[in-house]
Amino acid sequence: MPKIIIDGIEFDAPEGWTILDAARFLGIDIPTLCHHDELSPWGGCRLCLVEIGEGKKTKLVSSCTYPVEDGLVVRTATERVIKARKMMLELLISQCPTSKVLQDMAAKMGIEKVRFKPKWEDCIYCGLCVRMCEEQMMAKAIGFVNRGDKIRITTPFDKTSEVCRKCGACMYICPAIVLRCEGAEPKDVLCGGCLNVLQPTCLEVYGEYACWMGLKGECGTCVREEES
Amino acid sequence: MRRITSIADLEALRRKLQEKYRAKKLRIIVCGGTGCRSNRSMEVVEAFKKEIKSLGLENKIDLKVSGCHGFCERGPIVVIHPEQIFYQRVKPEDVPEILERLTRGEVVDRLLYEDPNTGRKIKHVYEIPFYAKQKRIVLSKNGLIDPTSIEDYIATGGYKALAKALQMKPEEIIEEIKRSGLRGRGGAGFPTGKKWEITRMQKSDVKYIVCNCDEGDPGAYMDRSVLEGNPHSVIEGMIIGAYAIGANKGWIYVRYEYPLAVKHATLAVHQARELGLLGENILGSGFSFDIEIVKGAGAFVCGEETALLQSIEGKRPSPRQRPPYPAEKGLFGKPTCINNVKTWANVPYIIERGADWFSSIGTKTSKGTKVFSLVGKVKNSGLVEVPMGITIRELVYDIGGGAPDGKKVKAVQIGGPSGGCIPEELFDLPIDYESLTEVGSMMGSGGVIVMDENTCMVDTAKYFMKFLKDESCGKCVSCREGTQRMYEILSDITEGKASEEDLQLLEELANVVKDASLCGLGQTAPNPVLTTLRYFREEYLAHIREKRCPAGVCKALIKYTIDPEKCTGCDACRINCPVGAITGKPKEPHSIIQEKCIKCGICRDVCKFGAVIVS
Ligand SMILES: Cc1cc2nc3c(=O)[nH]c(=O)nc-3n(C[C@H](O)[C@H](O)[C@H](O)COP(=O)(O)O)c2cc1C
Ligand code: SF4
Ligand code: SF4
Ligand code: SF4
Ligand code: FES
Ligand code: FES
Numbered sequence: 001m002p003k004i005i006i007d008g009i010e011f012d013a014p015e016g017w018t019i020l021d022a023a024r025f026l027g028i029d030i031p032t033l034c035h036h037d038e039l040s041p042w043g044g045c046r047l048c049l050v051e052i053g054e055g056k057k058t059k060l061v062s063s064c065t066y067p068v069e070d071g072l073v074v075r076t077a078t079e080r081v082i083k084a085r086k087m088m089l090e091l092l093i094s095q096c097p098t099s100k101v102l103q104d105m106a107a108k109m110g111i112e113k114v115r116f117k118p119k120w121e122d123c124i125y126c127g128l129c130v131r132m133c134e135e136q137m138m139a140k141a142i143g144f145v146n147r148g149d150k151i152r153i154t155t156p157f158d159k160t161s162e163v164c165r166k167c168g169a170c171m172y173i174c175p176a177i178v179l180r181c182e183g184a185e186p187k188d189v190l191c192g193g194c195l196n197v198l199q200p201t202c203l204e205v206y207g208e209y210a211c212w213m214g215l216k217g218e219c220g221t222c223v224r225e226e227e228s
Numbered sequence: 229m230r231r232i233t234s235i236a237d238l239e240a241l242r243r244k245l246q247e248k249y250r251a252k253k254l255r256i257i258v259c260g261g262t263g264c265r266s267n268r269s270m271e272v273v274e275a276f277k278k279e280i281k282s283l284g285l286e287n288k289i290d291l292k293v294s295g296c297h298g299f300c301e302r303g304p305i306v307v308i309h310p311e312q313i314f315y316q317r318v319k320p321e322d323v324p325e326i327l328e329r330l331t332r333g334e335v336v337d338r339l340l341y342e343d344p345n346t347g348r349k350i351k352h353v354y355e356i357p358f359y360a361k362q363k364r365i366v367l368s369k370n371g372l373i374d375p376t377s378i379e380d381y382i383a384t385g386g387y388k389a390l391a392k393a394l395q396m397k398p399e400e401i402i403e404e405i406k407r408s409g410l411r412g413r414g415g416a417g418f419p420t421g422k423k424w425e426i427t428r429m430q431k432s433d434v435k436y437i438v439c440n441c442d443e444g445d446p447g448a449y450m451d452r453s454v455l456e457g458n459p460h461s462v463i464e465g466m467i468i469g470a471y472a473i474g475a476n477k478g479w480i481y482v483r484y485e486y487p488l489a490v491k492h493a494t495l496a497v498h499q500a501r502e503l504g505l506l507g508e509n510i511l512g513s514g515f516s517f518d519i520e521i522v523k524g525a526g527a528f529v530c531g532e533e534t535a536l537l538q539s540i541e542g543k544r545p546s547p548r549q550r551p552p553y554p555a556e557k558g559l560f561g562k563p564t565c566i567n568n569v570k571t572w573a574n575v576p577y578i579i580e581r582g583a584d585w586f587s588s589i590g591t592k593t594s595k596g597t598k599v600f601s602l603v604g605k606v607k608n609s610g611l612v613e614v615p616m617g618i619t620i621r622e623l624v625y626d627i628g629g630g631a632p633d634g635k636k637v638k639a640v641q642i643g644g645p646s647g648g649c650i651p652e653e654l655f656d657l658p659i660d661y662e663s664l665t666e667v668g669s670m671m672g673s674g675g676v677i678v679m680d681e682n683t684c685m686v687d688t689a690k691y692f693m694k695f696l697k698d699e700s701c702g703k704c705v706s707c708r709e710g711t712q713r714m715y716e717i718l719s720d721i722t723e724g725k726a727s728e729e730d731l732q733l734l735e736e737l738a739n740v741v742k743d744a745s746l747c748g749l750g751q752t753a754p755n756p757v758l759t760t761l762r763y764f765r766e767e768y769l770a771h772i773r774e775k776r777c778p779a780g781v782c783k784a785l786i787k788y789t790i791d792p793e794k795c796t797g798c799d800a801c802r803i804n805c806p807v808g809a810i811t812g813k814p815k816e817p818h819s820i821i822q823e824k825c826i827k828c829g830i831c832r833d834v835c836k837f838g839a840v841i842v843s
Contacts, residue, residue, distance in 0.1 A: 043549055044703045046744045060743050065549035080743065084706075087740040091709040115733050116713055125702060144544060144702065147527060149712050151702035 002070040007077070019063035019074055020048055028076055031085065031105060033092075033175060034126040035064040039135055042127050046088045047105075050076045060084055086111060095119050097189040101175040106190060114189040122176060125151055129170035139163045142170065229378075231504040234512045235391045242382050249383035252290040254330070255309040257371065258318075261296030261456060262449070262488055268320070269293075269304035275323035283327060292380075295457015295492075296449075297371040298611035299358055302341065307371065312353040315339040344607045344629055358608040361626050363589065365597050366573045367613045370457035375492050378499040381460040387505060389576035393468040394513040401472040402428065405575065407583035409595030414440055414531075414568030415643070415672045416748070417594070417661040423565055427473045427555040430563035435475040438559065438566040439466055440536060441482045441489065444528035445644035446695060448675040450599040451569040453611055455482065455489040458573070459496035463519065465575035467510065470517045473565050478517065481536055483524040494521050528645075528699035532747050533566045535701065546703050547747035568673075570599055590616035594660035598671070604640075604678035605631045614659075621655040624678055635680040639763070643672025645692045645699075646752035648759030649685060668759040670752065684781035685764040686771055690718040692756040700749060707750030710741035714757055721768060723784040724775040731768060735761060780842040783827045787843050790831075792817035794839035801831035801840060 001012040006022055013022045018041065023030050033045040043065035050063045054073050060081065063074075075081070089109055093102045094116035102124075127144070130153060134140045141164035145152050155161040171177050180191050232238050258264075258273045276291050297305045302316035306326070313335055315326065325336050340349045341356055350356050364370075373380035381387070393401055406421030427435060439462060443451040455462060466478050480497075482490050497519050500506045508516045522540050524530045535545035537559050558564025574596060578586045587595045594616040600623065603609045607629030614623060624630065624637055631637045639649045642659075648669030650657070657663050661671050679688065697711035717734045720726040738754035738761075745751045761768065770776045777785040790801070790810075797815040809825040812818030820831070832840040 041549070042703070043746050044705065046704055046706050046746075049744055062549070062746065065746075067549075067551060069551065084740050084744040087737065088705050088744060091705050091713065095709055115729075117716070124705070125708065127703075147529070147702045148698040148700045148708065150698075151708065 002068045002072070004068050004070075004072040004074060006074040013068040015068075017068050019050055019052075019061075019066045019068060019072075022068055023050075023063060023074075023076055030063055030076055031109070032064055033101070033105070034128060036128060036131070036173065039128065039131040041065045042131065045092070045124075045126055047085055049081055049084050049088075050074050051078045051081050085109065090114055090116065092124055094189060096121050096124050096176050098122075098179050099124070099176045100178040100180045103180045103191050111190065118189045123153060123174075124176055125153065126175060127153075128173045128175065129153065132169045132173045133164075137165070137167055137169050139165060139167075229503055231502065232511065233504060233509075235394070238382075238387060238391055238511060242388075245379045245383040249380070252288060253310070254288055255290040255292060257292045257294045257307045257309065259295075259297050259303060259305040259307075259371065260293035261300065261303075261453060263296060263300030264303035264305055265488075267303045267317075269318075271320045272304050272306065272318050272323060275320035276327075279323050279327050283331075285327070285331075292374045293376075294373060295370045295375045296453040296611060298362075298367065298453070298613075299356075299608070300611070301609045305371075306339075307353060313351060314341055314353045314356060316341050344632070357629065358610065358612070358627055361618070361622060362613050363597050363615045364613045365577050365589075366454060366461070366570050366599055367457070367611070368577075369461065370453060373458065375457050375459055376495055378460060378496065378503060381458070385580070386460055386576075387464055389579040390464050390467055390505065391511065393471060393579050394511055394515065398428065398472045398474065401468065401579065404583045405472070405578060408578045408586040409583075409590070409593075410571065410574055410578060410586065411594065411661065412568055413570035413574070413598070413674075415670065417671055420567060420571055423555055423567070424469060424473050426553075427475075427563050427565040430556060432563050434562045435473055436559045436562055436564040437466060437470050437473060437475045437478040438533075438536070438540070438554075438564055439478065439480040439569055439572050440531060440533065440566055441480060441486070441493075441569045442524050442531035442536060443483060443486075443569075443673065444526070444531045444699070445673055445675050447603050447677065448601050448644060448673055450601055450611060450674050452486050452489050454569050454573050454599070455480075455486070456492050459489075459493045460500065461573045461576055462493070462569055463496055463500055463506070465572035466519060467505065467517055468575050468579060469565065469567070469572065471513075471515050475565065476517050478519045479540055479559070480519060480521045481524050481530075481540060482521060483530075484526050490521065490523060497521060527701070528695075529701045529747075529749055532749060534747070536566070537564065546701050547749070549746065591658060591660045593662055598659065598674060600674045600676045602628050602676045602678070604676075605635065605637065605680040605683070606678045607632050616660050617658045619656050619658055620650060623659065623676065624655065628678060631678065631680040635682065637678060638681050638683055639679045639685070641669075641677040641679065641688070641692075641756070642675070643670040643752075643755070644675045645695045646670075646749065646755050647672045647675070648755040649679070649688065649763065650759070651763040668755060668762055670755065682779055682781070684722075684777050684779035685760040685767045686718060686721050686777075687779075687781050689756045689760045690715065690722055693718055693753075696749070696753045700753070701747075704744070704746045704750050706741045706744040707746070707753060710737060710745075710750070711753050713737060714741070714754065718757070721771050722777070722782040724771060724782075726772055728772055731772060786827060787822065788820055788825055788827060788829070788831060789841050789843065790818050790820055791839045791841055792819075794837050795835075796837055796839075798836065800834045800836065804830050804834045806830065 004011055004013050030048050032048045034042045041064050043062040048063045049060045051058050052074050093106050094114050097118050133142050141161040280289050304318050306315040306318045329336050342349050402421050402424050410420045411417040441451045441455050506518050529535050530539050530545045532547045535547045539545040554564045554566050590596050597613050597615050599613045601611050639651045641649050664671050693715040697715045700707045700711050702708045717730050738757045742754045770778050780786050795817040799814050802810040807824055807826050809821050810818050
């Protein structure tokens, strides 16, 4: 079994595991977005970056794709790692500010401002839907087309797919599809500030009304309290 | 031709072909590379054929169509051997005169190359500064042989290295390549012998090799020229490599946009197969190997090795995590050794002439030669092969002749779109893998773009970023979104809309994109930004603080005006302005209506009195 050191912990990781597998086994938290345990590894969102190597020859790799190998030294939360992860999230959230998943992550990671102009796109090209459709639903109804800034997800030739069973698995897994709380118009790209304050603010805003997001006061989607 | 089954057969065939090759004293070689073809070189060939026939010289003159000679800008090129008389920009009409003079032992003066720096007419290939400092190994037969003829290749010593290699042990070949110090010519410079060894050591009875001729860098055509001009050298290198590695199947991945390279490679594979140099039991050695040619779909990222392998497998070419490296787990999951065209083409020369000879050329860490395509603001542009360790200055001035029109050279971009801009102050830097990386650039595939004082470095960075944002495969957030955002900020800077915070963000983002991306494309994409920031920061600041483009390039920040003192009222500008932005009566000073002007610069180009000023 390959012997690795992860955040100072020596660990005999089973052959075929990724760094992420090992970290999770040891209870080390690494944020992920495009990764799903039941789907093939992708390595696109770059949120699960960790630093490997020692001394001057270290580099960042995506832990969800990097296989464990003997003698590997991993650090999951160095300054370099955090800085890169935050930049990834800033890029993602400016691309698609309406995603609840991204807003929650931003709050958790302590992103305080977004310096890029919002693009208000609906998709972050994480590829989860494509892999879900192909690997779990065995349909292969959708895929990537084009590249660079013209990349899109669609059916072959944009025609209604004959193999699509309308199962909705793609929507189920999509991190962009659940919208952020629209209760009160957030001031800018970021909302999710509610996770940063000790008291949930939705209770005051909505009072006795039902919250369509579910668990009132706990979902952590509400806007930050107005500063007085 | 008859299939040959032993090394002795091959040597016998060679002797026969050499006799034939040497039978005619005079040899006229017309360049049939893509560059010269587009300048009607095939019509020149037809003219030669006709004229030679009508003069009854068929038995005296050997007419050949070769691959690229490297000096495409001067094409169509004709070289007459054995004297090596060099004719440039030859038109079909010139042919009778060339032949008439040739029979009298004279040259056609007006077709000779004139050195732009001295005004001297030069007669021989080897005296032309563009060629004088070159050292040609990979390109040595380009321009000498007919790439569609395996006979030519064999007559000039081809497949000799293969015969030698088949008498060596695979391990000995790998040792020889390791000792030669050959490093990958595809960009990253990984030691080739080591890569072969790793692939050889894998436990698998099926192994593959691949030749990477995707060459997606804009403006680069080194790989194309090698495959077009001397396909057998690549094939010979691949057979030797396959034997050393223990692979029985190879692929040549050529981009679809290179029809001539595809044609010549296909033909060469066919010829080698017919002759028994590919297929079962090569030269009676018991070793079998064959090659298939795959046409690539023309995305820059297809050149990245893992994406390329996906493309051969018929999948979407997205780079994937390495490790596992292709040498461990490559094509169809089998160990696969992938090398660049020029890497493979170096192999026969190393085997034939020995590792010591090869490693005597170059620097401590970078051995042999490197092929560059030298383009941009230089007097002599084209394909050059130089020893590693030559300085940028020698490349730009001695070979390239410096910038035209008396302008000053400002910088070079080395390493393709994601290389780095190196300023003039650093031109004494020797070109090798390490030195280039140290100054923020990279060897890359070998594109060299020369920029003069009229180049805006912010605009340059923006230009490359546009290419990269279009060519990112779109998988990584860092690369896909990062290149788009860098492009956005660079655009804002060139339009005078950016602040110093934006500049800071650009720098921060560039450093993260380099760090966080999955494949080489994203990891190197920030280089043009980071190097221009490192060496030309004051230009960025001029755009941001003073809303001024020092080089007079960025349209939003410049203004065209006419100096009334200098304007003679010749009316040239008014007539040529595409939008009618210039007013003025003949013989009176003209002026430009700023609201209408689209800043195309035509007026400045047509004004003979230098009256149009950019500010
Ligand atoms: C974006 C990108 C494009 C590349 N394009 C090419 C190419 O066109 N030709 C090439 O030989 N290598 C290219 N490479 C490098 C290959 O991935 C690989 O390293 C090379 O083919 C290995 O051969 P070598 O060891 O002979 O250099 C590219 C790499 C990247 C990241
Ligand atoms: S549609 Fe959703 S799941 Fe599919 S790529 Fe876009 S963000 Fe990911
Ligand atoms: S770095 Fe760019 S080109 Fe490479 S895998 Fe990521 S998105 Fe694709
Ligand atoms: S720059 Fe072009 S558009 Fe402007 S005045 Fe001159 S010719 Fe006309
Ligand atoms: S979770 Fe690893 S790159 Fe997205
Ligand atoms: S094509 Fe003729 S010199 Fe390059």
